[in-house]
Amino acid sequence: MGLNSLFDEYYEKSFIQGGTTCCPGCGGPLLWRIILEILGSKTIIYGDGPCAMCAVRNIKLPNFNLHFSFIADTATGVVAALAAKGREDITVVSSGGDGATADISLGKVSAAAERNENMIQICVDNEAYMNTGIQKSGLTPYGAWTTTTPLGKEAPKKDVPMIIAQHNVPYVTTASVAYPKDLQAKIRKAKGTEGFKYIHVVIPCPTGWRFNPAKSVEVVRLGVQAWAWPLYEIEEGFLRLTLKPRQRPVEDYLKAQNRFRHLTDEQIQYIQGEVDRKRERLLEFDGKRIIL
Amino acid sequence: MLFTRMMEGNEAAAWGARLSRAEVIPVYPITPQTEVISHIANFIAREEMKAQYIKVEGEHTAMAAAVGASTAGARVFTASASQGIVFMEEALWMPPGRRLPIVMCMVNRSLAPLGGLRPDHNDSLLQRDNGWIQLYCENSQEVLDTIIMAYRIGEDRNVYLPVAPCYDGYFVSATATPTTVPDQAEVDDFLPPYKHEMYNLMPEEYEPIPFYRPIAESRYEVQQAHERAKRVIEEVDKEYERRFGRSHDGLLEEYACDDVDAVLLTMGSMTGTVRDVVDEMQAEGKRIGLLKLRAFRPFPTEELQKLAEGYHAIGVVDRNTSYGSAGGGIVSMEVARALYLLEEKPLLVNFHVGLGGSDVTMRQVRYMAGKTLEAVEKGRVDSMVDWVELKDLGEVM
């Protein structure tokens, strides 16, 4: 078989076309490639981004690109239609970027969680509105430069996975494209669980985070190793850390990205303090029920 | 026929959805639409109706879920009013472009600020540009019949557009009028199950919709669908009459217009009052008739042109405002455009009345009819628009 047809077959099998319109090194297409392998052909995907909506566009499964303000709601309609037609064998995925999930559509995601809609809600988090040109979102971390926070963001990142977990849904988890096996295991679990599943995945955005695209996977891996991006799942209210890496200084993660270039030593110290506090809490609650 | 009894418009709407076998119903409550959705909830609770009833957290979500369900091949019903319709506006643009035959009742109610719970038409007329078919209903029977017809129209392969049966809050929604509920089997016969021929979301049959497409091309297609919908609306009305014995005159109804000099053109619940006044005045020898505009979208331009040649003046009754407009209310501007190309144009008289849901009284209708006939006599129109409610009609008449 010629090389081209070999690849064409691979794209067909992995349900996503090679050569998306995303930037080089974008974590968006990488995320979809990793998870579509588990989701399989009987999947419908409704949603936006991140600006890796350009990735969703290249998916070879039924999908609908939506504006930020339509996260989890159109998918709710799909779930209902499938129930009306007795097609519960189909997995409905609702995807939203960080701005969509944490800001403009947070109420919708919350309402879908409250109704326990049978869908997998994925937050594709690249920590800013990238499609519009790198503007701050509710999921932009403290201190990060964006075009609307030229001096660095003043407020911390919203803890959306914990907010959704308090809706008492069957499954909430965080994941990273730097840990594909872990991510796939979580998707598999979500696929096999009835009700509302929330998966919060960090994807690297070299364009918005200001680093060399070759370092994409390395940067998000650093985030996990520094505990800036802890990997855990909350199943039926019980928290479990799925990875407990040896902790690296958060500075290693911050210094790898120019969006944090301007941070002072005090700010870095403050961030380290926050990370440590959260790490301690997570370790304390590991294996315990965290829903009231 | 199942039964006939006095029924409020909102209950009639619920029956329309039930008889049409709507499969997915995403709804959010708002006065004066709420009884529609509580009646449906009861139908479902009593297992008289089978549907996925989604109690969403806002109207924006209601329409978004409707879009999702319709793309996935379900017949969808919803209803809203006033602030709710405006809140879902962003989502309302999706079904026409995606050619989704969702049916949503727009129960008219005036908008904030200074709006009350009673109707004018600015909420639905604000949606005139986004591609929804709008059919204005006068009473409970027409609401029920129009919902069933709406699915036939919207799901027609030549149309594939969403349809909004519009009716006035309070005057229609909460006023009981005699209503005949047809038999389910008869409706099933009239309205086959929904199957979209243009696309199918199921993974086995899915074909991607091309992402890059000249926007003008798809806009033109929606426009063409509206043109074709005119014929379909008329045909569906005729077939409905054949089967159920009731017609609502398709796009436009001419009432008592034989041998008249002028007509009043109305929409919605006020039409009933105007019918009575026209009868009275004709008995007095006044040559005034009534045109009821049922379809505001698609606007029946050709049909109106044909009829207009027979009158010397049209008095357009606008239950809406368009601040700073080219002249008067929204309906009058549409009528003016439709008649502009006629060589022999009737005079166009325009009235604002019933704003914020105030009663359109027989006295006011007499005044408007009188003014329209006066224009015929004088051969000119005195003012661009007449704010009838601001006049002390005791003195004027």
Place this chain on the structure above:
Amino acid sequence: MSQIVRSFRPVVDLGKCIKCGLCQTFCPEGTVMLKGGEEVVFDYRFCKGCGVCANECPSDAISMVREA
């Protein structure tokens, strides 16, 4: 088919390659493959030259070469 503009292209030194497949796992575009578990191949039609594969390769088998 999109036209890819790329400054660098990945090139593999099969002598150094330990056939771990990580390049395939982490390529965002799916344009590198460990064919038959033996040979690393690239789809230069779509490869964006981002360099992730070279960066993730544990044995430095991939180098990024400037396009002519």
